[in-house]
Amino acid sequence: MKKLKYALFTGCTAKQSTPEQMMSTMAVADKLGIELVELTEASCCGASHLQDYDEFLSLVLNARNIAYAEQKGLTMVTICNTCQLNTAMTKHKLDNDEALKAKVNEKLAEVGLEYKGTSAITHFLYAIIDDFGLDKIKEMVVTPLSQFNIAPFYGCHNIRPSELQNETHNSKENPYNPTSLDDLIIACGGKNVDYEEKNKCCGFHVELQAPHTAAVLTGNAIAGAMDGDADMMVTPCPLCHLKLDTQTAHASEAIGRDVELPVLHMQQMVGLALGCSPAELGLNHHLAKVDFV
Amino acid sequence: MSTEHKITTQQVNFKVFRFNADEDYLPYYEDYNMEVTSEEVVLDILNRIKWDHDGSFSYRRSCRHGICGACAIKVNGRSTLACKESMNDMVDLFGSELVIEPLSKKRAIKDMIIDKADFWEKHAAVTPYLVADIDENPESENLVSPEDADKLDEADLCIQCGACHYACPVVEINEDFFGPAAFAAAYRFGADVRDSADSRLADVNEEKQGVWDCVKCFECAEACPKDINPIAKITKLHQMAFQEGIAKNNVAVRHAVGFKKSIAKNGVLDEGGLVLYSEGPSIVKHIPVALRMFSKGKIVPPWGITKSDNLDEIKKLVKSSSTAKF
Numbered sequence: 001m002k003k004l005k006y007a008l009f010t011g012c013t014a015k016q017s018t019p020e021q022m023m024s025t026m027a028v029a030d031k032l033g034i035e036l037v038e039l040t041e042a043s044c045c046g047a048s049h050l051q052d053y054d055e056f057l058s059l060v061l062n063a064r065n066i067a068y069a070e071q072k073g074l075t076m077v078t079i080c081n082t083c084q085l086n087t088a089m090t091k092h093k094l095d096n097d098e099a100l101k102a103k104v105n106e107k108l109a110e111v112g113l114e115y116k117g118t119s120a121i122t123h124f125l126y127a128i129i130d131d132f133g134l135d136k137i138k139e140m141v142v143t144p145l146s147q148f149n150i151a152p153f154y155g156c157h158n159i160r161p162s163e164l165q166n167e168t169h170n171s172k173e174n175p176y177n178p179t180s181l182d183d184l185i186i187a188c189g190g191k192n193v194d195y196e197e198k199n200k201c202c203g204f205h206v207e208l209q210a211p212h213t214a215a216v217l218t219g220n221a222i223a224g225a226m227d228g229d230a231d232m233m234v235t236p237c238p239l240c241h242l243k244l245d246t247q248t249a250h251a252s253e254a255i256g257r258d259v260e261l262p263v264l265h266m267q268q269m270v271g272l273a274l275g276c277s278p279a280e281l282g283l284n285h286h287l288a289k290v291d292f293v
Numbered sequence: 294m295s296t297e298h299k300i301t302t303q304q305v306n307f308k309v310f311r312f313n314a315d316e317d318y319l320p321y322y323e324d325y326n327m328e329v330t331s332e333e334v335v336l337d338i339l340n341r342i343k344w345d346h347d348g349s350f351s352y353r354r355s356c357r358h359g360i361c362g363a364c365a366i367k368v369n370g371r372s373t374l375a376c377k378e379s380m381n382d383m384v385d386l387f388g389s390e391l392v393i394e395p396l397s398k399k400r401a402i403k404d405m406i407i408d409k410a411d412f413w414e415k416h417a418a419v420t421p422y423l424v425a426d427i428d429e430n431p432e433s434e435n436l437v438s439p440e441d442a443d444k445l446d447e448a449d450l451c452i453q454c455g456a457c458h459y460a461c462p463v464v465e466i467n468e469d470f471f472g473p474a475a476f477a478a479a480y481r482f483g484a485d486v487r488d489s490a491d492s493r494l495a496d497v498n499e500e501k502q503g504v505w506d507c508v509k510c511f512e513c514a515e516a517c518p519k520d521i522n523p524i525a526k527i528t529k530l531h532q533m534a535f536q537e538g539i540a541k542n543n544v545a546v547r548h549a550v551g552f553k554k555s556i557a558k559n560g561v562l563d564e565g566g567l568v569l570y571s572e573g574p575s576i577v578k579h580i581p582v583a584l585r586m587f588s589k590g591k592i593v594p595p596w597g598i599t600k601s602d603n604l605d606e607i608k609k610l611v612k613s614s615s616t617a618k619f
């Protein structure tokens with residue numbers, strides 16, 4: 001197989017509050033022999049909030065990020081659900097509206113850039129499933145996670161709106177019954193936990209303005225996984241991770257029940273199965289202790 | 294390809310939610326095993342349960358053409374219009390075990406029939422009609438140009454079925470929240486050039502009930518059988534609040550505006566700085582968690598942030614491409 005190579009859009013979280021996600025992404029890419037070229041020029045995607053204030057600015061900035069991936073002639077890979085949605089939504093809008101694309105390009109021309117629409121954009125989860133292949137990952141597993149019940153938490157912005165999401169990857173996902181992360185858990189030798197909240201929202205985006213709503217959603221998600229007898233949760237989204245890992249005190253208070261589970265980034269889970277060390281995967285950066293390794 | 298249309302059949306097991314608020318203490322599920330043809334829609338199945346199995350089985354339907362909005366229910370957790378949804382598609386999506394439930398189990402009155410009072414109250418609260426001075430003796434028609442009609446972005450196609458409302462997680466937690474259908478209605482009239490209502494946009498910008506409490510989960514976009522995409526309308530209502538200059542100086546609004554400030558400064562986000570700008574003095578409530586995060590290496594101080602390369606480009610674009618003010 002030709003060596004896989006992508007332009008990596010890290011997003012802001014992996015560089016700040018979830019350093020372990022950055023570490024584990026690089027560690028896993030290394031194990032799988034995937035080359036990730038970091039888009040160090042990229043700005044924040046606006047995290048689904050900037051467009052509430054200034055949609056055009058949000059489009060221009062996201063188009064600029066994509067333009068850098070295009071310059072390198074590479075598919076853009078994201079490691080955050082919200083980055084994925086914002087970037088893919090921008091691409092969808094520009095690719096389907098010539099006039100809008102021209103308006104955005106007029107601005108980009110001021111800094112010598114152009115959005116062409118030549119790079120695909122996909123989340124790392126789907127890149128390793130579609131392009132690398134679950135079977136090959138399975139073959140490479142050295143430490144099967146066979147003693148563990150693992151609860152997948154998909155995160156909204158990777159599965160909804162499904163029409164847009166399913167444009168960005170081959171494995172078609174049913175937002176009411178997603179399977180990609182379950183399949184990855186199984187490929188790593190773990191047992192996937194089925195529970196009602198796996199495709200629900202963690203509440204991250206209203207944590208500041210509606211803390212009660214946010215805390216109830218987080219609490220329900222962890223409680224659902226615990227009731228499914230999960231030893232840990234796993235998510236492809238660093239924002240979901242932050243919510244599930246660091247906000248357990250508020251969540252417990254909001255739903256009147258103590259909830260906490262180790263929460264792994266999808267990359268950390270794969271890394272463990274492939275034999276990466278806990279230090280390489282940054283397992284010491286979690287608030288909810290990861291004490292099973 | 295053959296143009297011949299083949300009708301296929303297959304066995305499907307339906308687990309159907311049953312409840313009669315007058316008699317039952319708790320709801321229960323009844324199984325119906327049926328042969329289903331590829332021609333049928335979900336409403337045909339509801340009819341057959343009633344006609345062939347149990348005459349007391351209750352559900353709402355009227356137009357049978359996807360227009361009245363009465364027949365919305367959930368199949369395997371997915372909101373759908375029973376009269377439009379093909380059984381074939383349902384089996385493709387979920388296999389041959391299908392769970393049939395009302396839109397909201399906790400609001401069930403009898404089987405599929407729910408009490409939609411909260412939906413209608415919230416709908417009524419957004420002034421869901423045109424407010425305009427009407428000339429009672431017009432000399433000509435009141436024309437709307439195609440461009441102006443396009444601004445409604447098909448929000449006028451909403452049939453008030455409630456599918457999005459009862460798919461919204463915030464509606465379930467925050468009883469003041471107007472919900473996606475009411476917001477779509479607010480947008481539909483707010484974006485109409487003939488409208489001159491003065492309080493609607495302010496009402497949907499109030500804390501707790503308004504658009505700022507939407508968690509951006511896209512459940513409503515996924516659920517809507519008319520492709521209204523309510524969250525896209527919610528985004529537009531946010532933008533209108535800035536355009537009309539009525540966005541309040543509160544944590545939610547500063548949070549959205551804060552992204553631009555941060556990007557203009559660093560390209561990337563300054564996570565701590567954003568929380569500080571959004572919360573103001575209330576930031577103290579985040580200190581306990583922040584300290585724990587700091588001890589685990591999860592907080593980068595402002596001077597430690599790796600700024601984007603070619604930051605001058607970003608600064609230039611933020612200047613030249615900004616279209617909103619706060």
Ligand code: SF4
Pocket residue numbers: 081082154155156157158200201202203204205237239240243508509510
């Ligand atoms: S699941 Fe959480 S972080 Fe992910 S998109 Fe929903 S609110 Fe955002």
Ligand code: SF4
Pocket residue numbers: 457460461462463464472473506507508509510511512513514523524527
């Ligand atoms: S996107 Fe907002 S309005 Fe739509 S379902 Fe989610 S929380 Fe409700």
Ligand code: SF4
Pocket residue numbers: 450451452453454455456457458473474477516517518519520521522523
């Ligand atoms: S927006 Fe769509 S789902 Fe919501 S009430 Fe209207 S038609 Fe139904």
Ligand code: FES
Pocket residue numbers: 353354355356357358359360361362363364365374375376377
């Ligand atoms: S019966 Fe009227 S919409 Fe289905």
